[in-house]
Amino acid sequence: MTDMSPLDDVTVVDLSSGVAGAYCTHLLAGAGAVVVRAEPPEGHPLRRRSASGIVSPDGEDGALFRFLAGSTQSVVADPERPADVALVLDVLARADAVVWDPDSRLAAVPALQPAALHERFPALDVLALTAFGLDGPWAGRAATEFTLQAWSGAIGWRGLPGRPPVSVGGRVGEWMAGTFAATGLLASRRRRASDHGGQILDTSIFEAVALSLTNMHPVTYFAEAGRPRDPAPMSLLPGIHATKDGWVGFMTGTGQQWLDFCVLVERFDWLDDETLIAQGERERRRDELTAHIDAWAAARTTAEILELAAALRVPAAPVGNGATISAIDHFADQEMLVEAPEGGVVQPATPYRLHGKASLPAPGRAPALGEHTAEWARRVADGPRPSAGPTSGPGGRLPFDDLRVVELTAFWAGPSAAQFLGMHGAEVIKVESPARPDGMRALSLRAVDEEQWWEYAPLFHATNTGKLGLGLRLDRPRGLELLVDLLDTSDVLIENFSPRVLDSWELSPELLHQTNPGLIFVRMPAFGLTGPWRDRTGFAQTMEQASGMAWVTGFPDGAPQVPSGVCDPLAGAHAAFALQVALAVRDRTGEGMLVEVPMVASALNVAAEQVIEYTAYGVLAQRQGNRSPSAAPQNLYRTADPDDGLGGPLVAISVETDDQWTALVDALGRPGWAQASELAGFAGRKAREDELDARLGAWCAQRSADEIVAALWTAGVPVARVAMPHEPDHTQFAHRGFFETVEHPVEGSTIVAGSPVRFTRDRYPVHRRRAPMLGEHNAYVVTELLGMTADEYDDLEANHVIGTGLRLDG
Numbered sequence: 001m002t003d004m005s006p007l008d009d010v011t012v013v014d015l016s017s018g019v020a021g022a023y024c025t026h027l028l029a030g031a032g033a034v035v036v037r038a039e040p041p042e043g044h045p046l047r048r049r050s051a052s053g054i055v056s057p058d059g060e061d062g063a064l065f066r067f068l069a070g071s072t073q074s075v076v077a078d079p080e081r082p083a084d085v086a087l088v089l090d091v092l093a094r095a096d097a098v099v100w101d102p103d104s105r106l107a108a109v110p111a112l113q114p115a116a117l118h119e120r121f122p123a124l125d126v127l128a129l130t131a132f133g134l135d136g137p138w139a140g141r142a143a144t145e146f147t148l149q150a151w152s153g154a155i156g157w158r159g160l161p162g163r164p165p166v167s168v169g170g171r172v173g174e175w176m177a178g179t180f181a182a183t184g185l186l187a188s189r190r191r192r193a194s195d196h197g198g199q200i201l202d203t204s205i206f207e208a209v210a211l212s213l214t215n216m217h218p219v220t221y222f223a224e225a226g227r228p229r230d231p232a233p234m235s236l237l238p239g240i241h242a243t244k245d246g247w248v249g250f251m252t253g254t255g256q257q258w259l260d261f262c263v264l265v266e267r268f269d270w271l272d273d274e275t276l277i278a279q280g281e282r283e284r285r286r287d288e289l290t291a292h293i294d295a296w297a298a299a300r301t302t303a304e305i306l307e308l309a310a311a312l313r314v315p316a317a318p319v320g321n322g323a324t325i326s327a328i329d330h331f332a333d334q335e336m337l338v339e340a341p342e343g344g345v346v347q348p349a350t351p352y353r354l355h356g357k358a359s360l361p362a363p364g365r366a367p368a369l370g371e372h373t374a375e376w377a378r379r380v381a382d383g384p385r386p387s388a389g390p391t392s393g394p395g396g397r398l399p400f401d402d403l404r405v406v407e408l409t410a411f412w413a414g415p416s417a418a419q420f421l422g423m424h425g426a427e428v429i430k431v432e433s434p435a436r437p438d439g440m441r442a443l444s445l446r447a448v449d450e451e452q453w454w455e456y457a458p459l460f461h462a463t464n465t466g467k468l469g470l471g472l473r474l475d476r477p478r479g480l481e482l483l484v485d486l487l488d489t490s491d492v493l494i495e496n497f498s499p500r501v502l503d504s505w506e507l508s509p510e511l512l513h514q515t516n517p518g519l520i521f522v523r524m525p526a527f528g529l530t531g532p533w534r535d536r537t538g539f540a541q542t543m544e545q546a547s548g549m550a551w552v553t554g555f556p557d558g559a560p561q562v563p564s565g566v567c568d569p570l571a572g573a574h575a576a577f578a579l580q581v582a583l584a585v586r587d588r589t590g591e592g593m594l595v596e597v598p599m600v601a602s603a604l605n606v607a608a609e610q611v612i613e614y615t616a617y618g619v620l621a622q623r624q625g626n627r628s629p630s631a632a633p634q635n636l637y638r639t640a641d642p643d644d645g646l647g648g649p650l651v652a653i654s655v656e657t658d659d660q661w662t663a664l665v666d667a668l669g670r671p672g673w674a675q676a677s678e679l680a681g682f683a684g685r686k687a688r689e690d691e692l693d694a695r696l697g698a699w700c701a702q703r704s705a706d707e708i709v710a711a712l713w714t715a716g717v718p719v720a721r722v723a724m725p726h727e728p729d730h731t732q733f734a735h736r737g738f739f740e741t742v743e744h745p746v747e748g749s750t751i752v753a754g755s756p757v758r759f760t761r762d763r764y765p766v767h768r769r770r771a772p773m774l775g776e777h778n779a780y781v782v783t784e785l786l787g788m789t790a791d792e793y794d795d796l797e798a799n800h801v802i803g804t805g806l807r808l809d810g
Helices: 019-030 063-068 082-093 114-120 145-152 172-191 205-212 218-225 255-264 279-284 286-298 302-312 329-333 373-382 413-423 458-463 477-488 499-505 509-515 540-547 567-589 599-606 608-617 658-667 682-687 689-700 705-715 731-736 778-785 790-798
Strands: 011-015 034-039 073-076 097-100 125-130 200-204 240-242 247-250 316-318 337-339 346-348 353-355 404-408 427-432 467-471 492-495 520-523 593-596 634-638 650-654 719-721 739-744 748-753 757-759
Touching: 011 019, 011 082, 019 034, 019 063, 019 097, 019 125, 019 172, 034 082, 063 608, 073 082, 073 373, 082 373, 097 114, 097 172, 114 125, 114 200, 125 172, 145 172, 145 205, 145 650, 145 719, 172 200, 172 205, 172 567, 172 599, 172 757, 200 205, 205 567, 205 731, 205 748, 218 458, 218 748, 240 286, 247 302, 247 540, 255 302, 279 286, 302 316, 316 540, 346 599, 346 608, 353 567, 404 413, 404 477, 413 427, 413 458, 413 467, 413 492, 413 567, 458 748, 467 778, 477 509, 477 778, 492 567, 520 567, 540 567, 540 599, 567 593, 567 599, 599 608, 634 689, 650 689, 650 705, 658 705, 682 689, 705 719, 778 790
Parallel strands: 011 034, 011 097, 034 073, 097 125, 125 200, 404 427, 404 492, 427 467, 492 520, 520 593
Antiparallel strands: 200 757, 240 247, 247 316, 337 346, 353 593, 634 650, 650 719, 739 748
16 A cells, blocks of 8 residues: 555535535545635534434534544635635635535625636636526525425335325435535546646536436436336335334345245245236235235344345345444444544445555544634745646547446446446447346337347436447357457446356456556445355345435335435446546556445445434434425425326425525415414424424415415425426426437437536537447457457357347357
């Protein structure tokens, strides 16, 4: 190891006030960046935040803040004092990037807003985190995570028959936005190696929610299928079931896994019922199936069930929560949860590992308020403001246009990591076996007896734009030799197979680095490369169950529910971040490395508040349905519109601040019941949530959704129509160009979601190339990149080492 931290040459000023900005800078500081948090005299809002309400008013910082602000610095500046604002500007003059959101008092200073900062410091990257983005018809509108989930369609499809749809707990969308922001910021920084100008990175939390919480690209699916993938609210079946001593979660993602599950729960008659292979049929027969599964699970302990499931290779996990996560054997063995620097509190470890000569810094403590103010005042006084340097270079360069990436991944998490690189210029070569291609192709709109059925897969199209396709049989020696030859000419390998797969091929980093020492080898196993769960099959839903995400999603009187899919884009974004950390090292040393990004580690970080709050305060977070520990009132309400057959239409209303409550009261016409003095404060409203829900429910029942949104949103109240995921209101999306049209030679036109981080200087479509057809670019890879002759190519094709379509035989 060396003393060099990967990002120790990067300085970032944090002017944000929420979870998204704090997690963005937490990731950057965790890789060694110098993060300076500029705070008003009262401090960052998260210093006083606690879901349990236990943070001391006498100055003790909240445990969540101490986690997110670890290893950072604090400079206090009063926005009312020009000298303090000047100090912040002097610090910014020495920075590479600033992270901004509109809710800090400092961020409201005109000189510290994105456009002004970009004009004053043209070499600075200005990352702006807002609810809807900096422009568009919804820019500046009131919103909370809850209403963003409603607008995007993330609530409408999730739930159980006979119950209202339910939001995802834990502010996952804000954590996701912070991850996308950090990943985008590193990409912009890498571009500056050739084009030195900074830019505004306009990041929309709404778009982050739409990309990650709406069940796998529903707009793309609808564009190609002409119907939604899930026509009604659904949850997994089997899903989460009570055991003798807790809860256990299952995920049967394939037909074989369902059959194995039938054996697990001793229902051999279900094996013979082919209709139950379809999740929709299982949903229709929910009462019948769950009656047996619940009784079977209740007769066994969680440990007994997990042992049986592992033997049958049925994906399963204990349902973790703040009290139990740290005792789960795999997390303890792999040190995925560690003691905080200040002691007494358990927090997630860094969500990735670098296996190379550069090391990540040990987690540091959070700074006291203003701890580094005097130090920075001396630093800026000791010397002149540094030159901004050149602000433009040759132009036309994309962040990764010097990289060749080989991708050995399937489904969503791995492909999304590689897709990010392709979006921003990398040549990405997706390797698929003609005998067993990416499993996303199996989710086809065509029957398996139709010609090229594997090319009619909307979810494959959505997650694989920007790539070339190589059809290569890696179960044959010659195929592995070709892969190694290709890796010798490449910069990055990304894979998300089970660890034993690459072990069987003997594709070790040591072997690959013998001939290509600069190769960065990114591995994305479900649970890690070592440990008790190393060889377990894992899906996003499994991670959501184990990490605690499911624990806080659902209603208090029911079972936990999985967010169902968020861990895939979450893991992909974390992998793209970790890869760029490794690239920063290689750009300085020329050396590649192995980067390990367990999917579950990303989930544990995003669910951090649960274990932190429990170990700090002894308070266990619970499911609250559509309510929130930080908002009151907050819920879904039926409107006067005609019945949609799904229990709606519904609107979402969420009041997080006293000012929003005052605005709601005014919009309602200041009724007498709303004038009670105790309702002016959060605690009073929280104590009377049932009454407030009844009052708002009666008011909404007399009005259409459009009338409710018009009345409340104009007044400054966070409100939304509850959309289904395939039909979000496209007004804001259209303005920002979030969805892009892509042409496919078989499927025709389709629509694909873009990136929540919009680069204002480098404006280019991120889907410049459609998803590849199976083996479409074999000739380019084999003859041009590998230099083989036409005869050698024909021989490989004749022996089925390469192929341009699905071939199940031989």
